[in-house]
Amino acid sequence: xxxxxxxxxxxxxxxxxxxxxxxxxxxxxxxxxxxxxxxxxxxxxxxxxxxxxxxxxxxxxxxxxxxxxxxxxxxxxxxxxxxxxxxxxxxxxxxxxxxxxxxxxxxxxxxxxxxxxxxxxxxxxxxxxxxxxxxxxxxxxxxxxxxxxxxxxxxxxxxxxxxxxxxxxxxxxxxxxxxxxxxxxxxxxxxxxxxxxxxxxxxxxxxxxxxxxxxxxxxxxxxxxxxxxxxxxxxxxxxxxxxxxxxxxxxxxxxxxxxxxxxxxxxxxxxxxxxxxxxxxxxxxxxxxxxxx
Numbered sequence: 440x441x442x443x444x445x446x447x448x449x450x451x452x453x454x455x456x457x458x459x460x461x462x463x464x465x466x467x468x469x470x471x472x473x474x475x476x477x478x479x480x481x482x483x484x485x486x487x488x489x490x491x492x493x494x495x496x497x498x499x500x501x502x503x504x505x506x507x508x509x510x511x512x513x514x515x516x517x518x519x520x521x522x523x524x525x526x527x528x529x530x531x532x533x534x535x536x537x538x539x540x541x542x543x544x545x546x547x548x549x550x551x552x553x554x555x556x557x558x559x560x561x562x563x564x565x566x567x568x569x570x571x572x573x574x575x576x577x578x579x580x581x582x583x584x585x586x587x588x589x590x591x592x593x594x595x596x597x598x599x600x601x602x603x604x605x606x607x608x609x610x611x612x613x614x615x616x617x618x619x620x621x622x623x624x625x626x627x628x629x630x631x632x633x634x635x636x637x638x639x640x641x642x643x644x645x646x647x648x649x650x651x652x653x654x655x656x657x658x659x660x661x662x663x664x665x666x667x668x669x670x671x672x673x674x675x676x677x678x679x680x681x682x683x684x685x686x687x688x689x690x691x692x693x694x695x696x697x698x699x700x701x702x703x704x705x706x707x708x709x710x711x712x713x714x715x716x717x718x719x720x721x722x723x724x725x726x727x728x729x730x731x732x
Contacts, residue, residue, distance in 0.1 A: 531732065538602045538726040539702065544627070545599045547730060553592050554729040557658070558681055558703035559585030559633040560605035560622025561721030562650040562667065564689075564696055565641035566613040567675060567711035579696065579718045580648035581667030581686055582608050582705030583636025584679035585622050588658035590631040600628035602726055608650075610696060610706050610718030611641040622653060622705070625724035631657035633724060636679050639667045639708045641718065649676050650705055667705045675708030678719065687719060698722075 534547055546553075562582030569577045585605060605623030622635025633655045640648030652664030667686065668676030675696055678686020684701030689710050696709035699722035706719030 532729055533732050534730045536728045536730070538604060538728070539723065541604045542602045543599050544602050544726075544728055546594055546597060549732050550730045551593065551595050552731045553594050554731070555588075555590050555592060555627045555631060555658075556682070556725075556727040556729075557588045557590075557625050557627050557631050557633040557655070558605075558683065558724045558726070559587075559625045559635040559653040559655070559664070560607050560724040561585050561664075561678060561681075561686065561699050561703050561705040562622045562636035562638040562653075563608035563610040563619035563721050564650075564667065564675065564678060564706035564708040564718030565619050565639040565648065565670065566611035566616075566696075566718045567709040567715045568613060568616070568642040569711055569715070577642045578670035578675040578711050579611060579619075579641050579708030579716075580639035580670045581650065581676035581678040581708045582610075582619060582622070582639045582699075582718070582721045583650035583652040583667045584664030584681040584686060584705050585625070585636050585703035585721075585724050586633045586653035586655035586664045587660075587662040587682040587703075588631035588633045588655035589660040589662075590627070590658040592630055600630070602627065604726065605633070605635045605703075605724035607699070607723040608635065608638050608706065608721035610698070610709070610720045611638070612717050613641075613709070613715050614717075616641070619650070619706070619718050621650075622703070622721050623724065624653075625703075625726060627726055627728075629657075631655070631661075633703070635724070636664050636667070636703075636705050636721065638721075639676055639705065639718060640670070641708075648708075650679060652679050652681075664703070664705075667708070670708050674712065675710040675718075678705035678707045678721065680704050683725075686721075689719070 565579030619638030637650035649667035687697035
């Protein structure tokens with residue numbers, strides 16, 4: 440056919456020859472090819488074969504039955520299928536409320552869970568009574584630290600709770616020989632309690648007398664406060680600590696003592712170096728409420 444086409448090209452320009460060749464294809468070859476394709480596509484056996492092949496392809500590629508939690512992801516136990524918008528997020532820490540005086544905790548909007556840290560008041564330190572560098576210099580022992588209770592609470596059905604903050608223990612008074620006092624108890628409603636530390640002994644002449652750390656109850660974690668430091672032959676005892684800090688050390692304060700500055704810690708005992716002194720006051724308790732969506 441190619442030889443026949445070449446033989447039929449008339450003499451003249453190359454452009455005329457190409458035009459003639461294209462016309463030959465357009466009028467015969469292309470029409471013939473279109474007819475063949477059309478007949479093939481309209482053939483019953485051909486369409487049946489195409490349908491079978493397409494059906495097999497779809498069958499092979501179809502997705503397995505959808506099962507929640509198996510091949511459908513779930514969030515918080517809920518399938519992601521369905522109409523509407525699925526909010527992803529939340530659940531994190533949203534706010535914190537800190538209480539250093541008694542009152543009421545009120546749940547903010549959108550809060551469903553809280554973590555509560557309750558710490559009792561620190562005990563007061565003991566006074567010193569006899570001046571001297573060593574024995575018979577009688578120093579005061581440190582007050583005990585308040586106990587800590589930590590609890591996670593679902594507050595979906597709770598709107599408020601009563602806050603009670605334990606008072607600080609008073610340091611012992613030398614002039615009237617008044618003993619130091621214990622720290623007060625803190626509580627978050629009826630959920631958890633941090634009890635106050637004990638007051639330190641006064642007029643102590645040896646390695647003993649530190650106030651006991653406060654106990655705690657009701658929480659997921661209940662932590663006893665640390666005992667106050669014993670009076671030694673050289674100085675008064677250190678104030679007891681808790682989960683957020685330690686009490687003061689009277690070392691280097693001569694015949695004085697230190698009041699506690701960290702919530703729930705005990706006051707230091709008084710030293711009797713060159714004089715006598717009152718014991719240091721403990722610090723009141725604290726409640727910290729961390730709020731989660």
